[in-house]
Structures are given as C-alpha cells and as structure tokens.
Amino acid sequence: MAHILSTSCSFKTSTSATPYSKTSNQYSLAHPTGLTFRTSIYSLKKLVSHGKRPLRHLTVCATTLSMSQESQTEPTSGTQDSQNESSKPKRVMVIGGDGYCGWATALHLSNKNYEVAIVDSLVRRLFDHQLGLDSLTPISSIHNRLRCWESLTGKNIQLYIGDICDFEFLSETFKSFEPDSVVHFGEQRSAPYSMIDRSRAVFTQKNNVIGTLNVLFAIKEFNDDCHLVKLGTMGEYGTPNIDIEEGYITITHNGRTDTLPYPKQASSFYHLSKVHDSNNIAFTCKAWGIRATDLNQGVVYGVRTDETEMHEELCNRFDYDGVFGTALNRFCVQAAIGHPLTVYGKGGQTRGYLDIRDTVQCVELAIANPAQHGEFRVFNQFTEQFSVNELASLVTKAGEKLGLDVQTISVPNPRVEAEEHYYNAKHTKLIELGLKPHLLSDSLLDSLLNFSMKFKDRVDKKLIMPDVSWRKIGVKPRTVTT
Numbered sequence: 001m002a003h004i005l006s007t008s009c010s011f012k013t014s015t016s017a018t019p020y021s022k023t024s025n026q027y028s029l030a031h032p033t034g035l036t037f038r039t040s041i042y043s044l045k046k047l048v049s050h051g052k053r054p055l056r057h058l059t060v061c062a063t064t065l066s067m068s069q070e071s072q073t074e075p076t077s078g079t080q081d082s083q084n085e086s087s088k089p090k091r092v093m094v095i096g097g098d099g100y101c102g103w104a105t106a107l108h109l110s111n112k113n114y115e116v117a118i119v120d121s122l123v124r125r126l127f128d129h130q131l132g133l134d135s136l137t138p139i140s141s142i143h144n145r146l147r148c149w150e151s152l153t154g155k156n157i158q159l160y161i162g163d164i165c166d167f168e169f170l171s172e173t174f175k176s177f178e179p180d181s182v183v184h185f186g187e188q189r190s191a192p193y194s195m196i197d198r199s200r201a202v203f204t205q206k207n208n209v210i211g212t213l214n215v216l217f218a219i220k221e222f223n224d225d226c227h228l229v230k231l232g233t234m235g236e237y238g239t240p241n242i243d244i245e246e247g248y249i250t251i252t253h254n255g256r257t258d259t260l261p262y263p264k265q266a267s268s269f270y271h272l273s274k275v276h277d278s279n280n281i282a283f284t285c286k287a288w289g290i291r292a293t294d295l296n297q298g299v300v301y302g303v304r305t306d307e308t309e310m311h312e313e314l315c316n317r318f319d320y321d322g323v324f325g326t327a328l329n330r331f332c333v334q335a336a337i338g339h340p341l342t343v344y345g346k347g348g349q350t351r352g353y354l355d356i357r358d359t360v361q362c363v364e365l366a367i368a369n370p371a372q373h374g375e376f377r378v379f380n381q382f383t384e385q386f387s388v389n390e391l392a393s394l395v396t397k398a399g400e401k402l403g404l405d406v407q408t409i410s411v412p413n414p415r416v417e418a419e420e421h422y423y424n425a426k427h428t429k430l431i432e433l434g435l436k437p438h439l440l441s442d443s444l445l446d447s448l449l450n451f452s453m454k455f456k457d458r459v460d461k462k463l464i465m466p467d468v469s470w471r472k473i474g475v476k477p478r479t480v481t482t
C-alpha cells in the first residue's frame with residue numbers, strides 16, 4: 001500500500017509564510033499566491049514536530065470574508081426564518097468537497113447561504129497522477145476554485161486539507177468549524193479501482209470504513225446534534241430478483257413479522273465498503289442516538305450545475321477513463337471521439353441514474369429535513385433506471401442527430417455481475433421531500449455530447465478500454481495503463 005499512502009496526504013506550505021495571531025487557537029499564514037491560509041495550532045505543532053519528514057496533513061482555510069460582507073447576503077435556505085437560532089446560517093461540512101459530487105454540492109450549498117467548509121485530502125487528484133488519468137475537463141486547483149468562487153459571489157468556503165482517517169486532524173476540523181451537518185462524500189469511490197490489486201482493495205476499505213467511523217466518533221464527541229448525510233450507493237443492494245425497497249423490508253417468516261435492513265449483495269470491494277459503512281452508521285444511530293441519512297445514490301451523469309457554470313475556473317471534473325469514468329459519461333465521450341460505445345457483456349445490467357443537478361438538490365433536501373436522533377434514514381437517490389444497452393441506444397440516437405457516426409461494441413465483461421436481471425428499485429422518499437428531477441432528455445444528451453466534443457482533444461484514447469478484471473485481481477501491485 002506504500003505506493004498509495006506514502007505521498008497521499010503530504011501538503012507543503014511556503015517557508016516564507018509568516019504566522020500572525022487570528023483567534024485563540026488559529027494562526028493565519030500569508031501565502032505568496034495572495035491567499036490567506038489559516039492553520040490550527042495542532043497543524044503547526046505537527047509542522048514543527050515532523051522536522052524534515054513530509055507533513056501528513058495541514059488544516060488550511062481559504063481566505064476569510066469580513067462579517068460585513070457576509071451579512072449583506074440575502075438569507076434563503078441556509079438560514080431559518082424563525083425567531084430563535086434564526087439568522088445564524090447553518091454550517092455544513094462537505095467531506096470530499098474537491099471531488100465530482102462534492103464540489104458541485106459545496107458550491108450549491110454556499111450559493112444557498114449555508115456556511116460551508118470543504119474537507120478533502122486531495123487523494124483523488126493523486127490517484128489520477130498515479131494511474132496516469134485526467135479529467136476530460138481541465139480542473140483548477142482547489143485554492144483557485146475557492147478564490148474564484150469568492151471573487152464572483154463574495155461567499156467564502158473554508159478549506160481543511162487532510163485525511164479524515166487521521167482522527168486528530170478530523171477532531172481539529174470539527175472543533176474549528178463546528179458543523180450542524182456533515183455531508184460525507186470523502187471516499188475512494190471507484191469499483192474498478194478497488195479491484196486493481198490487493199493494495200487498492202485494502203486501501204479502499206480502510207479509507208472508506210475508517211474515515212466514516214472517525215466521522216461517527218467525531219459527531220459523538222463534539223456535537224451529537226450534528227446530522228450526518230452519508231453518500232451510500234444503490235450498488236449495496238446488488239440485483240435481487242425482487243423489488244428493492246428504500247433501506248428496509250418488512251418480512252414475515254414462520255408466522256412472525258419484522259422490518260429489517262434490506263439484504264445487501266455488493267459486487268466489488270468498493271461497494272462492500274459502503275455496506276460496512278451502512279452497518280456502522282446504523283449501529284451508532286442505535287447505540288449513541290446519532291442522526292443519519294444514508295443516500296444510496298445511483299450512477300451520476302452530467303457535469304454542469306448552475307454554480308459550476310458561472311466561471312471556467314469552477315468547472316467540475318468529468319471522468320471518462322476505464323477506472324473512474326461511469327457509464328453514461330463515458331458513452332458521451334466515446335461518441336464524441338468516434339470510439340465505439342463499450343457495452344460490457346450482454347448490456348442488460350440495469351442501474352439507477354441521476355443528473356448531477358439532482359445530486360446537489362437531494363443533499364440540500366436531506367440537510368433541510370434532518371433525521372431524528374437515533375434514526376438511520378435511508379433514501380434511494382436516483383431518478384430513472386436504464387440498462388447499459390438502453391443508454392447506448394439513447395447516446396447513439398442523440399449522436400446521430402449531431403452528425404456523429406456512433407457504433408457500439410460488446411466488450412467481454414471485466415466484472416462479475418448479472419448481465420440480464422430483474423431490477424425495480426423504489427425511489428419515492430426524496431420526491432416526497434420535494435425533489436424535482438431533471439430526467440434524461442434529448443437536450444441534456446445533446447449538451448453532454450457537445451460538451452464532450454468541446455474537450456475531445458484532451459481525450460487519451462488509451463484510457464478508454466477497461467483494464468481491470470474482477471477475476472484476475474491479485475496481490476501483485478499493478479499500474480493501470482494499456
């Protein structure tokens with residue numbers, strides 16, 4: 001695992017940084033880029049105590065905004081109208097806020113006047129470097145992203161760079177930011193990545209399970225009123241031959257009836273890490289009265305949200321490679337560059353899908369309508385279900401309208417999964433809370449294809465075919481490039 005962890009969390013500041021007093025437990029560092037970094041005493045102690053060794057982490061807050069500027073913003077969702085706690089904006093910690101879903105969500109919540117902090121180890125950018133992958137879209141550094149957001153909107157998003165598997169770091173962020181809600185996107189989220197080799201399988205489960213356990217302990221320790229909104233996955237359920245319920249199923253067995261967690265049949269070490277997370281969260285809701293919402297999300301597609309549209313520096317990542325790229329996004333890029341659409345196996349694999357604009361909406365709804373103490377609430381977060389063949393056919397038709405010649409190939413399935421199966425998953429709870437879905441339409445496919453064509457010169461065709469086999473995984477460390 002050394003090849004993953006040795007560099008994963010190091011972050012260096014300029015030695016010319018000059019500390020000055022900010023609050024009782026924080027110092028600010030004037031950075032040569034013009035950003036003001038605020039770092040905790042704990043991090044500074046680490047900086048000293050580590051000597052020449054690379055730092056494991058550093059808590060960094062991006063430029064802060066004066067209170068007068070903050071108070072000029074119109075209160076909307078992030079602020080309650082009531083008299084009591086009223087005008088205080090709700091504080092949301094977005095773990096994994098530099099990633100695909102997390103970045104869009106952090107901006108959306110900030111735009112809605114929540115007080116937002118991003119916590120991220122930037123390990124995802126490191127995976128790309130290590131595997132030789134890149135987003136279709138050029139993405140700015142997290143510091144430039146946040147600086148751009150503040151200059152456009154006057155809204156400040158705080159930044160804590162570090163690994164949530166390090167409990168000391170996480171404790172510092174909790175004590176410093178004092179979140180009312182934590183939205184936890186901060187996991188290794190690729191099934192193929194988790195199936196590359198033993199070390200990536202171990203890394204995925206360690207990173208995801210321990211990170212989530214730490215978040216649970218931090219909530220218990222520092223604010224047991226804090227609502228955890230955790231990103232789970234529809235893949236926890238697998239593909240059973242009965243309808244999939246939202247989290248729980250009522251069963252009558254030998255004359256007795258009970259409502260039990262819905263059976264889980266995950267099909268990668270990644271998906272299994274989510275099952276372990278769900279069990280740990282459910283247990284702590286019971287044992288400690290934690291309030292949690294598990295968002296069992298389907299496959300996300302799309303790239304634009306209202307906020308990321310505002311400036312090219314805010315552009316979100318868009319993965320198309322065989323490790324991190326997901327089905328529909330990959331098919332759009334493949335169509336744009338004249339690569340045949342890569343349907344794995346028979347193509348009957350059916351999953352729930354949603355537009356990234358609905359991801360941000362769902363998270364906002366979950367935060368605004370928190371779970372009760374002790375409640376482990378499960379929502380299935382997707383809007384429509386499609387088979388891989390259906391997606392390929394939709395992309396082919398949309399591509400032809402744009403004059404593209406779209407072909408499809410059947411690729412021997414690198415995964416172990418059912419290729420023809422029953423699939424009917426419930427997804428009503430978020431609709432009941434007010435979700436207005438953006439369903440997959442011709443115009444969205446047009447826009448995704450046009451978007452892919454705009455950046456097609458950035459595509460590395462060698463990264464498209466899948467190169468990770470569920471059956472061939474072994475102990476030997478692998479580099480994935482064809």
Ligand code: NAD
Nearest residue numbers: 096098099100101120121122123124164186187189297300
């Ligand atoms: P992503 O890889 O783009 O982003 C994840 C972010 O978390 C990255 O910025 C990464 O650096 C950070 N991170 C990972 N481990 C961390 C750690 N230990 N400490 C701090 N930061 C850490 O992934 P994404 O597509 O945005 O997915 C976000 C979440 O949503 C994941 O939990 C994933 O399982 C879930 N999800 C994603 C999809 C999808 O289609 N993208 C679908 C269903 C569920």
Ligand code: USQ
Nearest residue numbers: 189190191233234235298299326327342343344349351388
């Ligand atoms: N598939 C193809 N061709 C491709 C890519 C994928 O046929 O080029 C198939 C896969 O075999 C699978 C289906 O499409 O049957 C979905 O695969 P995917 O890569 O789009 O999605 P998956 O690996 O399931 O993972 C993604 C996210 C993950 C999230 C999950 C939600 O990476 O974080 O948890 O979607 S769900 O699928 O509901 O489990």
